[in-house]
Amino acid sequence: MVELQKIKQMTICHLIVAITFFSCGLLCNIAQFLLLILVKPWNPVLFRKLMYYPCYAFYSQLICVVEWYGGGRLRVYMDEETAKHVGKEHGVMIMNHTYEIDWLMAWLVLDKFKMLGSSKAFAKKALSYAPILGWAWNMAEFVFLNRDFDKDKEIIAKQLKIVFSYPDPTWLLLNAEGTRFTPAKHEASVKFAQERGMTVLKHHLIPRTKGFTSSLPTIRGICPAVYDVNLVFKRDAKVRPSITAVLSGDLLEPYMFIRRIPLEQVPTEEKAAADWMQKLYVEKDRLADSFHETGSFFKTSGFKEVPGKVIQPRVSSLINFVAVALLSNLWILNFLITSLLSANWIGFLIALSVLGLFYALLTKVSNMSKISKASAYGASEGKPKTN
Template sequence: MITLEELKKLRLIHLCIAITFFTSGLTVNFAQLLLHIFLKPFNKQLFRKLMYYLCYSFYCQLVFVADWYAGCTMRVYMDAEDEKKYGGKENVLLIMNHQYEIDWLAGWMISDKMGVLGNCKAYAKKAIRYVPCMGWAWWLAEFVFLNRDYDKDKEIIAKQLKIVFSYPDPTWLLLNAEGTRFTPSKHEASVKFAQERGMTVLKHHLIPRTKGFTTSLPTLRGICPVIYDINMVFKRDEKVPPTMLSLLNGKAVEPYLLMRRIPLEQVPTDEKAAADWLQKLFVEKDRIIDSFHETGSFFTTSGVKEVPYKIYGPRLSSLLNFAGWATYSLSCIFYYLISSLLAANWVGLITALSVLGICTLHLIIPHDTAILICSLICFLTVYWLMGLAINKTQISKGSSYGSNSKKASTN
């Protein structure tokens, strides 16, 4: 008899998750579009309130995969008084290290526990908004999309931040100050850049690009009172790699997060001083991550005040939400199969059954090369779409940005 662990590795289960995710995504996109057309011109507050729930319903399906399906355990280190008094109750600018494929998902997991997942937003590349499902959801939810052209972006930032922080519920806005995901080649370029300019070399981060941060500060003051510095890490000897594929296979990973609350008034108002402040923050972040890898603790050699950790359990809402969307999505598939049969739509019926049939054969004969190839062909479209909406659309998707050591860190 097949075990639950083996069941989670089946391609058929992955296909069901993919179908649920994309069906719900397109449904949410359509509902978002209707809100933009029929509600936003007349009542922006109600529009943004409803947008929160639509985004939450879509995003938390991936939180379900991590929390319930894979059974991940997250340890969050945060001052207990700050967590009790402020957690999920204020507008926040998040500054997070950007090293892992699923660091964005770890951020979603903690924001879900804090009750702000539906209002999680980010600075993102403009091209992302054209990607189906996730990109469209972000576009319609009024994310800050940038061109990476400073003259254009400074106007976009000033305008869009006012919109982002006008939502009736607390909003968390993610700024990846490193500009791109950490890779060995980009780190090499970053090290060379720092050495040429007499800057402190970072071991675990790229030199932060300060223009987006300093350009945002004048608008943020008065509408966003605080920065959360998030230091997220996985143990180097972790047997399960921190990837979406690991989670889809039902393998748990264990992220460790140190969250520090920094009031925005601690950041200098002068642009150059604010840029220096951000550089020093990343030097400190580097010591924190280095301490964890060397000693197993964020605090031993970093000089940062030690705080206790808390393990947040999964929320029932993400389980019920996914169950509802799965029922809806898979019911649509079965309805299509039955209606195709009754209407003698043989092309549609045979195509759908072929995909499901090859999935089943692959489960029965997992080592048959021919069946594996057929399965991969059938799943190509689905996984390509998943790659676009989960990997490419996430901030975690690395680009060539930052690979050129000749570019200045403030560009």
């Protein structure tokens, strides 16, 4: 077992995953582009229905790596009311922004609810230009923001109508903290809260509320609920949640508490809605604190205990990954060998360049996810901009 884990950590194994993921991504981009020019102008509903499949095929590649290659298992806690609605309606997914791969853990749970291919996220505009992954999100109609509220409020109003017009249940991911948690950013957040008489958060940053409050007039009547998603990893876990851990096939064990909040429970007035979001993060902080101190979301948080369930992986992600892996990696290997044997040095160099490009893209995605590469918290003077 130890030797197998060492093999998984080898660069060649990471390269195989990179080839598989980005080859599928290129195929996804091509399929999306064809849908964009051939279907969307004539039938936007059919376009959005069909868009699910290339996106699912692409995203599920990394789901397979986490679950089938690394053996990771997601444990989900939710009450009966939440379980009754989840995966059957549109929703805004408010999730903590704590870990390098929290976005991948969001994919993991969305896959289990069969919404992986249709769900969207608020994202920085710069990400829309990122090769393959950014292109996929752009053509899949994600909500890209400029970090300029005057411009963004118009984008939000327009794009949310599109997102929640999808015929299949769609969740829109919102990381209200705006950037990942670090000690330095937390210090700035604590200072900000103290200066304004707000509750200091121990495990989260003070959320930025304008994106959420400006969304409310648009989504009322077309999105029935907010889903509060709380993601944690044990602090004493042997493996730190990161892209490197995913590629190395390390065992990841995420825990998630999900609760459904009907949208009518969110105040309509902007200031009251902002206060509601702040209160939500105080509750999220209690949940995280209870988990880290006691190993349970419920013992000291004040929330009623609900059963947890280990979600088993879907076979569809395994079949999808194996099929793409065999086709892409064997094709490149065959091309390399054929070019080498026939002294086709141009073809050989092109194949090597493609391999180098895929590995560079993998490194880029890994760096984008690193906490050290995340955006600063607040303005240049160290204060959050959007509260």
